[in-house]
Amino acid sequence: MCFVRPNTVGVSGRAKHFRVRRGVKGGRRFIRRIHTVCVGRLSYVEHQLGANRNNLVYIFNDTLNNSCPIAKVPNETCETFPIPTLIQHRKKRIDNTSCRDGSNLLKIETSRVPIANTSGTLSLCTLNCRSSRNKSVSINDYIQSNNIDLMVLTETWLGSNTDNAILSELTPNGYNFTNNPRVDRRGGGLAIIHEKQVSVKPANKDAKYTNFEHLECSVGVKNKFIRIAVIYRPPPSKSNKFKNSVFFEEWTNYLDSLVLIPGELLITGVLNFHLDDPNDKDARTFTELLTEHGLKQHISDETHRLGHTLDVLITREDSPILQGTPFVADPGICDNNGNRSGDHLAIRTLLRLSKAPRERRTVTFRKIHDINIDKFRNDLDFSNVTYKEASVEKLIIHYNRVLTATIDVHAPQKSKEIVIRPNTPWFTDDLYSAKRDRRRAERTMRRTNLAVHNDIFNQKCMQVTKLIQHCKSQFYINKIQEIGSDSKQLFKLTNNLMGNTNLSVLPEHDSEIDLASKFGEFFIGKIQKIRENLCSLTKSPTMEVVLRADIKFDGIPLEAFEPVSIAEVCDIIGDAPTKSCELDPIPTNVLKQCLESPLPIVTEIINKSFSEASVPLDFKKAIVRPLIKGQGLDKDEFKNYRPVSNLPFLSKVLEKAVASRLEKHLNAYQLHDNVQSAY
Template sequence: MDQSPQVQTYSRETLLSLNDGTHHHFLPKEVFHTLCALDISRVKPTRRGKKGGLKHRQKLTRSTVYKANATNDLSLFSLNCQSVKSKATRGIITDLLVEYDIDIFALTETWLAGNESDDFILSSLTPPGYEIYNIPRGGGDPHGGIAILFKQGITVVSKSCDQNHQYTNFEFCDVVFTCGSKCFTLVTVYRPYPSAKNQFTAGKFFEEFSQFLQDYAISQGELVLVVDLNLHLDIEDDYNTQKFADLMDSLSLTQFVVGPTHRCGHTLDVVISRESDNLVKNTCVLDLISDHALIACTLQIAKPKIPMKTITSRKYRSIDPAVLKEDIVSSVLTSSPATNVNDAVNQYNDILSNLLDLHAPARTKSVVPRIQQPWFSDSLHQLKRERRKAERKWISSRLTVDLEIFKALRNKYNVALYHAKCTFFNNKILECGNNYKTMFSIIGEVLHNKKTTKLPDHDCSSDLADQFANYFMSKIETVRSNMQSNVTGVSSSQHNCNLSFSNFDTVSVADVSEIITKSPCPSSLLDPLPSWLVRCSAACNYLHC
């Protein structure tokens, strides 16, 4: 009889379903030690962590919780996004901008090449109220590229990048911002990870980076650097870590990020500023958006004043057509109408404008323009909560199974966010029906087509008006001269016509009313009453006959 033990197998889905986040399953001590001996409950090795070893890895923690709008200080965020394409089109970057009310967002590893195919991505990346400064990846590095997103209330004084490839081991861009009365320089640096292909070394990097920092350390104005070093700064006894610390001390610079910024437990991303500037505070590590975490800090600079938008509206739907008809009938439009055409037009406009102000007075209010996400629902909010709960559990346990659960929930939320956005615009297009004007307007919104008005060069509005007047006057003169030249030499006998119109039928009020009712009703801002309101009220008999 076969006494060999039977092996019970479980699928990945079955194992993941056991850890639903609501119950804690405790294993017997001997079973747990057996799993550890079989390397089942340990963290998978990583190529970036081999040098430091497992004993040097830090436990990923969140020492500070960032709260949007907690203070009036300027917020600065950074992220190694590892291809911004999917995160822009799926709305992930916009979701972060809305959630944390980010003022300046530095992105590295955008993987944008700088060609025409990037236009749609950049438009998706830049929501209303924001501007972008994009530096495509340079050289032969397929994983570079830097982009800076900032609010429109922040003014750019100057911007530059390494167009001449003066530094070969890293890429950078610097932007001088002015916010209120404060002026500061933001420098974003990305260092590619050394490989056999690029032949980058830490020695060459420090040789270039030290000279780079010296130039900025003695520059005028306040300074902040956001750097993706790809160095394991968490290993204190590492030679590169000590060399970096010595470089900071020699230039009186301070590095503010504490704790790991990569999913493998290493500190790769830093925020640097001068010790004397006293500019950076409240630095913290937030969500894992890619393999890198989102870095947040605040600058002791007041937030830009949000430009207010003035909106004027009327409650047209609250107008009672029957009451409006009575007011029109009792007005001078019917009792003593003007006999002159010009006087009749003026009377029509004045009376209807006054009646409109009486029934639906104009209301003016100032609103703050904000990023709109009408597709964000309660279900998406719940998925985001589950994702963060799974992330906190993985950060606490560091178990591989918890990491897989967090990844699954993160991907589930990103896919749900993308599908909600697609469904929203798909339903809007279906609701258009045969209204192609509205349909193309929605399609333009999806494709982020920005309306640009191209006008001739002009010094002032009166100069522009004169240019338009001269253009149309010359055009009319050209048409007249061409008509006269064509008529010359043509005998009048060729234009004789024996047909004539002699009998005309009298048009009744009902005929005119029927024509008005069946005709389209486009409206203009110059109309005293909207056309649809004139039609829906029964007063058109008195207004047009």
């Protein structure tokens, strides 16, 4: 069967000339007739799907059996012939306008191959950074740009007395830092930078080895844990006097204890053996030891810029912990001056651990800044209570009810679930474009493996590092200028830059409610013990002598506090810091702006408290937060925490009123101790 390409001519019989487009031989609007073989008579609708009826050729049985060219036949009803067609599984289609006859189709059973789901994996990267002190900016950017969950660093050079500013610059927001520094000499050190959702607990801290450093951790997500051991072996030299024989002896003992640990096992780091050289005796010995312990080394590519495989990624022989094949990549690490640095390549792999979702938190808020203070002040109504007849408890209830109802109208409380993400406030559009160009250069380098593309990628890496430094510097310069003379905000910003942030440290827990209950029981029991000890001391005869007054008091005893005036309460509230508590009905800054309306009832609450000689129950309630006493203490021990209470604002106003009257009485009769210090 042969097909003849018809000529394309115009109405007058001459060939048409059309504008030619590059890549199309006949031009942009060149029209060719297409011979089509079909079965049966088609139901043709004008302009249906752009079909041209003149391009259709109908054939009969004898036409198919002849070898002569196909001739155009008139539009007559013809006999249909089934054409066997192979298809895959498709949805059943009901379409009367289709030319397909379903009885002519043959169904083929296919086996579906499952696609690897990378969303249920953890990204692991191992890098010998050789001093992270001068590469902190680049390492931080590499972790965030590649979405790395576990970043293993060897030769960190951080030391034991690490500057918090370096750790703050090295660790991205939303990540934690686990460090094992070298304390006896310069260099060395191991670290793991990991997302907060990934639990990393150091293990086997007591084991000490002379010829290699190790950091062994239990890493887990959603109650599934694996043991990860980070190893760094310095090459033997005259200065360290290391010997390979001693290393293999210690390495054998370490593997003997490590392989007995149940569960999955992963060893990564730098051994400084030429593992790719089959003639290297030490490399063969190392490989044989792995085989004897049922372990397997997965890295075969060169991991050093000058050649040879020096880094390892080891698992059990039958372990399914790795997702796919690990690969070696150029991380493009630069020092803080923007110059290329580092002689090792990065090892990247995926672990079959379900990636924990990002932390979600439900926050409640009010749009306080949208409140119209004039309207808010006019809506406050405290006229429905008689001050003289009401007790202090009823006055407080009425005060809280009126303020809460008013603020619910002007700024209703809303709830919103947010996802805690790493925050980079100095990120700019120029930096985004530079990172995009770097990623494009990296893909080109991997595809071609040409030296020129490698040089281009290095240039892009240096440009990004320098731009990051510039953006951060410019951001903080502008921030300092905006703060101006506000020393409190300047001190807060400086602490953030120096890494001295007061993070909330709490014991490991599964339920926040249970943890709060345990803290409450511990603090209540501690207070009860203090009271019991005081009671036992006051009953002893020696304590009576100690508590006896040295000088007899001849003045007027302070039996009652004089009432406060509206002007005095206004001054106390105006001089008080603008701090709020979650128990306050409205924020303190809003209260100060509309103080005229609630001022009488606040004054009456204080005077009622003086006359009844009692502190209202609502003033005794507080938000208690446990604060760890010092860095380095065991966070799982409750005795290492102190309770910090946040009281309602009005309770502090009452304290100020009482303190002023007490101080006045002590000064009037010179009752202060001459050597009184602090409390």
